[in-house]
Amino acid sequence: MLKESMSRMGRHQFCSVLIFLILLTLSLNLTGWAWTTPDCIIADSLLFPNLSYYIPFCTLVPGLHLLASCSNVKNINQTLERVPKNTEVLCLQGMVPTLPANAFGRFHSLQLLRLQLGTTNITSRTFQGLDQLQYIFFEHHAPCCLSLFLPPNCLESLRSLSSLSFQGYCLTYSQSIYLPTSLRHLTLRNGCLTKLQELHRLFPDLLLSASSAPNTKPRAPFLEMLDLSYNLQLKQAGVRDLYGLTLHSLILDGTPLRALDLSSGLLHLHFLSLVGTGIEKLPASVTGYSELRALDLGKNQIQNILENRDFPGYKALEFLSLHDNHLQSLPIRFLRTLPQLQKLNLSVNNLGPILEIPEGLFSTNLKVLDLSHNQLCDVPHGAFSFLSQLQELRLSGNNISSLSNESLQGLRWLRTLDLSWNQIKVLKPGWLSHLPALTTLNLLGTSLERISGRQLQGPKMLRHLQLGSSPMLDIYPPWLPMLLSLEIQAETCIEFMIPSGEPFLLLENLTLETSVLLLKPDTTTIHFPSLRRLTLRGYSFTFSTSQLQRFFSQQLPVLEHLFIWCDNSNAIDLHLFGMPRLRVLELGYLNFFYESSTMKLEVLLKEVPQLQVLALSHMNLRNLSVSSFKSLQVLKLLLFNSERTLEMNSNFQELIPQMPQYVYFSDVTFTCQCETSWLESWATRAPNTFVYGLEKSICMANASDYSKTLLFSFHATNCPHSTEFWGFLTSFTLLLLVIILPLVSCHKWSWLHHLWTLFHTCWWKLCGHRLRGQFNYDVFISYCEEDQAWVLEELVPVLEKAPPEGEGLRLCLPDRDFGIGNDRMESMIASMGKSRAMLCVLTGQALASPWCNLELRLATYHLVAKPGTTRLLLLFLEPLNRQRLHSYHRLSRWLQKEDYFDLSQGKVEWKTFCEQLKRQLRKAGQERD
Ligand SMILES: *[C@@H]1O[C@H](CO)[C@@H](O)[C@H](O)[C@H]1NC(C)=O
Numbered sequence: 001m002l003k004e005s006m007s008r009m010g011r012h013q014f015c016s017v018l019i020f021l022i023l024l025t026l027s028l029n030l031t032g033w034a035w036t037t038p039d040c041i042i043a044d045s046l047l048f049p050n051l052s053y054y055i056p057f058c059t060l061v062p063g064l065h066l067l068a069s070c071s072n073v074k075n076i077n078q079t080l081e082r083v084p085k086n087t088e089v090l091c092l093q094g095m096v097p098t099l100p101a102n103a104f105g106r107f108h109s110l111q112l113l114r115l116q117l118g119t120t121n122i123t124s125r126t127f128q129g130l131d132q133l134q135y136i137f138f139e140h141h142a143p144c145c146l147s148l149f150l151p152p153n154c155l156e157s158l159r160s161l162s163s164l165s166f167q168g169y170c171l172t173y174s175q176s177i178y179l180p181t182s183l184r185h186l187t188l189r190n191g192c193l194t195k196l197q198e199l200h201r202l203f204p205d206l207l208l209s210a211s212s213a214p215n216t217k218p219r220a221p222f223l224e225m226l227d228l229s230y231n232l233q234l235k236q237a238g239v240r241d242l243y244g245l246t247l248h249s250l251i252l253d254g255t256p257l258r259a260l261d262l263s264s265g266l267l268h269l270h271f272l273s274l275v276g277t278g279i280e281k282l283p284a285s286v287t288g289y290s291e292l293r294a295l296d297l298g299k300n301q302i303q304n305i306l307e308n309r310d311f312p313g314y315k316a317l318e319f320l321s322l323h324d325n326h327l328q329s330l331p332i333r334f335l336r337t338l339p340q341l342q343k344l345n346l347s348v349n350n351l352g353p354i355l356e357i358p359e360g361l362f363s364t365n366l367k368v369l370d371l372s373h374n375q376l377c378d379v380p381h382g383a384f385s386f387l388s389q390l391q392e393l394r395l396s397g398n399n400i401s402s403l404s405n406e407s408l409q410g411l412r413w414l415r416t417l418d419l420s421w422n423q424i425k426v427l428k429p430g431w432l433s434h435l436p437a438l439t440t441l442n443l444l445g446t447s448l449e450r451i452s453g454r455q456l457q458g459p460k461m462l463r464h465l466q467l468g469s470s471p472m473l474d475i476y477p478p479w480l481p482m483l484l485s486l487e488i489q490a491e492t493c494i495e496f497m498i499p500s501g502e503p504f505l506l507l508e509n510l511t512l513e514t515s516v517l518l519l520k521p522d523t524t525t526i527h528f529p530s531l532r533r534l535t536l537r538g539y540s541f542t543f544s545t546s547q548l549q550r551f552f553s554q555q556l557p558v559l560e561h562l563f564i565w566c567d568n569s570n571a572i573d574l575h576l577f578g579m580p581r582l583r584v585l586e587l588g589y590l591n592f593f594y595e596s597s598t599m600k601l602e603v604l605l606k607e608v609p610q611l612q613v614l615a616l617s618h619m620n621l622r623n624l625s626v627s628s629f630k631s632l633q634v635l636k637l638l639l640f641n642s643e644r645t646l647e648m649n650s651n652f653q654e655l656i657p658q659m660p661q662y663v664y665f666s667d668v669t670f671t672c673q674c675e676t677s678w679l680e681s682w683a684t685r686a687p688n689t690f691v692y693g694l695e696k697s698i699c700m701a702n703a704s705d706y707s708k709t710l711l712f713s714f715h716a717t718n719c720p721h722s723t724e725f726w727g728f729l730t731s732f733t734l735l736l737l738v739i740i741l742p743l744v745s746c747h748k749w750s751w752l753h754h755l756w757t758l759f760h761t762c763w764w765k766l767c768g769h770r771l772r773g774q775f776n777y778d779v780f781i782s783y784c785e786e787d788q789a790w791v792l793e794e795l796v797p798v799l800e801k802a803p804p805e806g807e808g809l810r811l812c813l814p815d816r817d818f819g820i821g822n823d824r825m826e827s828m829i830a831s832m833g834k835s836r837a838m839l840c841v842l843t844g845q846a847l848a849s850p851w852c853n854l855e856l857r858l859a860t861y862h863l864v865a866k867p868g869t870t871r872l873l874l875l876f877l878e879p880l881n882r883q884r885l886h887s888y889h890r891l892s893r894w895l896q897k898e899d900y901f902d903l904s905q906g907k908v909e910w911k912t913f914c915e916q917l918k919r920q921l922r923k924a925g926q927e928r929d
Pocket residue numbers: 050052053535563586
């Protein structure tokens with residue numbers, strides 16, 4: 001049906017699609033219908049990857065973005081009840097003695113489960129129904145170890161499981177645990193393994209037991225990675241312990257187990273990691289390593305590889321890390337035996353002060369070389385000239401003061417050069433001339449005071465540049481027009497000596513970290529036509545925003561992400577203009593309290609109506625009012641961080657129907673006042689809004705109140721319960737229900753039509769269809785079945801009767817004017833859009849009936865969401881307590897006195913009524929034009 005109407009609507013197709021999508025989204029949301037759970041964060045990391053910076057939550061795996069992270073879990077069922085069903089990542093921290101059968105059965109899309117639940121009883125059916133689960137972690141972070149018992153078949157149902165991890169647990173009493181065939185990574189970290197044989201008892205599938213007869217061979221899964229790091233008692237590894245295990249990676253970091261003890265059991269090992277095991281020598285020669293491609297020996301005590309007379313046969317080695325050892329010279333003989341080496345990490349050793357690389361030292365395949373933090377002072381001419389394939393060279397954190405083109409000779413394919421945090425004082429002209437393929441250059445932390453584009457000439461492909469110096473840096477032309485990302489840091493000042501032309505035509509990411517930004521001459525402007533992401537850190541607004549505005553005075557037509565983190569406590573005025581595509585705005589330390597923060601926010605946000613994410617940190621906001629946010633129609637995430645004595649005006653409630661899906665309060669204290677008592681109901685019951693952080697928020701009665709009263713306990717003890725919010729909430733809940741019910745083929749079709757209409761008029765306006773004066777109907781009459789008789793017999797005849805006796809108004813009555821069939825919806829859309837006003841007939845009965853009540857609530861919602869589109873008129877057939885009406889519908893703000901018609905006094909004065917009605921209709925017509 002939808003399809004049909006869409007095709008018929010032709011040019012309105014776009015609108016229809018939008019409406020359809022909205023309905024679809026809402027209906028999909030219903031499946032993940034949830035309200036905030038105390039102590040849980042629900043987040044969508046696609047929307048705002050930086051959320052973890054403000055609110056710590058469990059780490060994510062790339063590709064997964066919908067997550068729920070709950071702490072202090074005590075009652076698992078209660079907690080999980082409110083976690084959205086479609087969550088992909090679930091992290092639980094707390095004390096849960098038992099994980100019952102089918103504990104996670106609701107979460108069909110769950111892919112990652114991280115459990116920090118102390119000692120917990122797991123049944124064989126606990127993980128039932130988790131077909132999609134790929135990662136499961138059991139973690140305990142206090143000192144080793146807790147005991148965990150796993151029933152043998154508890155993982156059987158996890159058909160997609162690829163990664164299983166235990167950290168801080170002893171599995172002493174478990175045995176014969178079945179591992180799904182999909183398993184690739186198995187981790188037993190920080191546990192109490194003493195022998196590798198124990199693995200055999202735990203996971204008989206994993207190893208081909210040396211003793212088992214050849215033909216009773218169990219299934220041998222192809223495990224890619226086994227991580228046994230930090231099993232501090234793992235001292236013995238017998239020759240045959242891992243015999244038969246087909247394994248690509250073995251990680252033994254932090255164990256007392258030396259690779260020396262490992263034997264030829266691991267025939268196909270590709271990666272061996274022995275970080276922090278106290279090794280002083282290279283693992284001895286064993287034939288078992290002939291296939292080894294990667295070896296990580298970081299954080300050990302290796303001083304001199306020359307001592308090893310007998311080099312192991314690492315013929316296939318491609319990656320070697322000797323990061324953080326005690327090397328004082330390059331292990332020349334050893335490196336010569338590695339013909340396949342592609343990546344060598346020698347960072348944090350003592351190779352300095354002069355780097356000498358003899359010819360033929362490295363394999364000609366070497367692509368990545370890390371020599372950071374080696375106290376190198378001098379890079380002699382041609383030092384790298386034998387590394388013709390090198391693509392990445394890291395020399396960060398050394399003591400290099402100058403580099404010439406001769407030093408970097410021969411690096412024809414070098415793409416990345418990291419020279420950050422050296423003592424670079426001069427860059428000789430043409431020093432990059434031998435690096436034609438360079439794309440990424442890091443010069444943060446230099447001692448340069450000025451840098452000119454001329455010094456960076458040579459590489460034609462330079463795209464990513466980082467420059468830094470303290471305390472100030474002058475940037476001279478000519479500039480590099482092909483740059484895609486640029487970061488500049490200087491403590492006090494960055495000054496751009498502006499070139500002519502368009503120096504930053506392609507720049508997408510710009511990060512400036514400094515107090516003051518200057519342009520010289522200050523009448524010039526710079527264009528950033530492609531800028532998508534602008535980060536300003538440490539900016540001092542003491543030097544006024546006018547500087548900033550001069551700097552970014554042009555349109556930033558494609559800017560999507562703006563991050564401003566100031567460095568002073570003075571009040572500021574910030575204006576965001578010419579950023580029509582801004583999607584994410586992060587502001588920190590912009591002290592807004594100086595005048596009226598509400599006003600400032602309002603002014604600021606009015607200019608960025610497309611905003612989806614707003615994160616405000618240390619803003620000294622003090623007061624929040626609905627007016628600040630009303631221009632933000634598509635806001636999805638709102639975050640307040642580190643705000644003190646925040647007040648939220650009670651009118652904030654009006655925003656609820658449009659409240660963003662994710663609202664986070666991180667380290668926010670409130671003022672103790674009853675005006676905010678709606679917050680609790682909202683936070684715990686708000687439909688489809690995930691509110692985080694209120695239950696822990698405290699409030700302060702005054703500046704010297706250090707009693708740390710919890711906000712909600714203040715409300716509970718001091719504020720009378722208000723039904724207001726509940727009324728509003730129920731209506732909103734019903735609204736969502738009504739959207740869904742027809743879609744799941746409920747028979748209340750008329751409600752769908754009404755709703756459809758409302759949405760349509762909404763979008764109609766939004767999509768730019770304006771119906772200038774083209775009204776087919778004067779009044780769309782909405783009434784309850786109970787009042788139908790009165791409407792049809794009394795009201796309609798008077799209004800419809802032709803003048804002079806009657807008014808001759810064109811009325812639209814859904815039940816009368818539309819036939820049954822497919823066209824009904826379309827005629828509904830059209831007629832609602834073509835009615836001057838909507839008249840609701842109200843009686844006590846109507847208000848008491850949820851369905852009747854709903855229409856009015858929908859209209860209210862409509863008024864709140866899009867004031868000025870339809871005129872809403874209320875007709876009272878019975879004396880009603882308006883107070884009650886107000887409190888339920890919050891209409892007072894939107895309706896004027898003339899919008900009420902009171903016909904409850906028995907005898908109806910039709911003449912007066914009609915006069916009044918016509919006056920309102922005229923007004924409605926004018927407003928809509
Ligand atoms: C994002 O988070 C990081 C820390 O994780 C922080 O340093 C940074 O300032 C934040 N903002 C942006 C725009 O990167």
